[in-house]
Amino acid sequence: MLRAVLPAGPPRRAMSRQEKLNRIFDAALKVFAQYGYKRTRVEDIAQELGMTKGNLYLYVKDKKDLYEKSVSHGLLRWQARVREAIAGTDDVVEQLLIMCRKSFTYLSRDVPLRTILMNDPSIFPLSPKEDRFARINKASMDMMKAVLMRGIDQKRFRNVDVKYTTDLLFSIYVMFIIKTYIKSEGKSSGKLFEQGIDLILNGLLMHP
Amino acid sequence: MLRAVLPAGPPRRAMSRQEKLNRIFDAALKVFAQYGYKRTRVEDIAQELGMTKGNLYLYVKDKKDLYEKSVSHGLLRWQARVREAIAGTDDVVEQLLIMCRKSFTYLSRDVPLRTILMNDPSIFPLSPKEDRFARINKASMDMMKAVLMRGIDQKRFRNVDVKYTTDLLFSIYVMFIIKTYIKSEGKSSGKLFEQGIDLILNGLLMHP
Amino acid sequence: MLRAVLPAGPPRRAMSRQEKLNRIFDAALKVFAQYGYKRTRVEDIAQELGMTKGNLYLYVKDKKDLYEKSVSHGLLRWQARVREAIAGTDDVVEQLLIMCRKSFTYLSRDVPLRTILMNDPSIFPLSPKEDRFARINKASMDMMKAVLMRGIDQKRFRNVDVKYTTDLLFSIYVMFIIKTYIKSEGKSSGKLFEQGIDLILNGLLMHP
Amino acid sequence: MLRAVLPAGPPRRAMSRQEKLNRIFDAALKVFAQYGYKRTRVEDIAQELGMTKGNLYLYVKDKKDLYEKSVSHGLLRWQARVREAIAGTDDVVEQLLIMCRKSFTYLSRDVPLRTILMNDPSIFPLSPKEDRFARINKASMDMMKAVLMRGIDQKRFRNVDVKYTTDLLFSIYVMFIIKTYIKSEGKSSGKLFEQGIDLILNGLLMHP
């Protein structure tokens, strides 16, 4: 066979579908964060990607679908980083601290995700009925719940209602991370952050 | 009696402008709560009031103005009820408790306001720059701040950073009230609520 | 006698209907001149008069009626001033000059009328069919026509088609007055003005 | 024959963007001329074109933009025809005559443009500040100015103030063309027209 020559140009391997989806979700998060869901036009996202609206519709069903898939994408990445971080210790109090700190540092960097969490309260829904991210949220809360339960078992934490406190703590935790980050703009974020953790932990810890 | 009694006919006293505004704001809160800002049509609110769109525009500049004035109206009423409630005691711990409890019971009943607070995080804005309700929020926080400061003075509360903690606590407080109410649907809301207060107070109180 | 019996307050004699109409037309001209017909709201005019929209509708049928009556009012006043001015001479060339000069000085002062003439070409309509001010315009043109005819009779003007030239001259005359005034803002309006008259007269005069 | 002929189907060559714009502007001029700016609905123009409102907005920013672009389009075409016409002679008097005559015959045929010029005095604005068509108007006036100047240089025209006379003449010229056309409906337009030119030229020419 004479012609078997490799294509001359750069490999230019067509991005796999999953890679392309990831690109899309990241771009969407960025734009949704900037304008909010309602004011973001599908076209804005297409432009960010250097593609056309029509093309985008080959990958997602509609605007809402694009939003939800993108947020899920962001939440899962966040969750994964936290999960990795707490794998390194067994001490429950330390795990709680690490969980908070890792979340904080992660969101410090993932600006789009943080911004979206700040502006869309339905992501951590108030009424479970409408939870579009139920599965992801449940996994996150299960992580926290497990720590809480072990802490109570070990008499490190006060004997609170686990189910409810998990939910409450998780909400505080999220809001706290967000607020702390915001408030600490340019300041000694560390101190403010630690003070917050201290307040919550102090409320949770078993006092002798 | 010399003077004939005023004609008994139906009162039908023309509503004063302020009364009409109050009617409008209440109706608007109800509809905005039901559909959210974006999906609420100005016409929906007019219908709720039994008037026409055009008429509504005699009272507000545009849709956004209607929303903001209505929310302000709701926030101020809430704030007033809480303020009245804490006027009955001097004990700072009790004041903090009453503040929480009154807010809770108030929002239990003001469903539209609660719903709106749940869905619009910009009402208690994260970045103060965009605070459309800055004045009202400041007053609410000042109420809490005053209690905190007195508590610290009296060595009842731990010596936290007042400015920051007020802000953080206020956020937790709002979110906590909302969440608690939601979670306790049909359940023993009292218990859950008290448990939440207990957690926060426990974190705040000076432990001997 | 200590206290003079003069009536205490100002006479405050109720304005006659005609006086009130005049007030209304002057106010309307002012506002229509400022914003143009379309952008002027009936309410703007009412405000200018310190009365309410509803009240205005006691005097005119609708917005269009108000506009037309006001413009007529302004045109008639202008016309009267010019008519008075040319009554003082018999020389046709001088009459033409005075007609132009008086119109110029009059419109220099009646800013609203001038502005409206500038912006509404339908006042001196192109198609006679739609002439809302036909009677008034005809009177103005008859004044000019009479001068023209006498001038031709006396061999002072070239033997032009009277009917058509009147119409054309009248249009040029109006436009010229307006333009001249505009262009001469702050400048030696006299010179520019005289130069324009000179050009037209030169075209009209019988050259030996 | 080696290569099959391209499918013969109807040409149906997709109109270029510029061609489509031209179609749009022509349709817009027609409808704006018929109803006037204010009473023309964007939808009317879309219907005239057999397209939808939404589609129209792919080509222009808003209604005002559509109007201005359409008028510019019309003015430029007019200007181009006149420019071509005067290129054929060097005699200044003849150029002035041709300029007038060509404008006249052109506008005789371009009914929409003529109608719009008749009804919108702001196209040849009185106050230069608000000139939306300044560039185009300047070019037109420069054409006339050049002729005037050469005529004065050659002692064919009286020594008038060029700058001001250009402006004045241009205004008269436009108004004259429009008026002449209107007045001559069904009549011997030629004669009336020539009489008008004669009047102006006579005023301008240097008399021995």
Add this chain to the structure above:
DNA sequence: AATGAATGAGGCTTCATTCAT
């Protein structure tokens, strides 16, 4: 896979006019 032109539903806002008092 990708394009980009086309669609059309949908909502906000203005304001002339009316009417009850």
Add this chain to the structure above:
DNA sequence: TATGAATGAAGCCTCATTCAT
């Protein structure tokens, strides 16, 4: 006469979604 609240008809514009190439 006078008020001013109320009405409701318009019309502009946006943008998610589709579809023919």
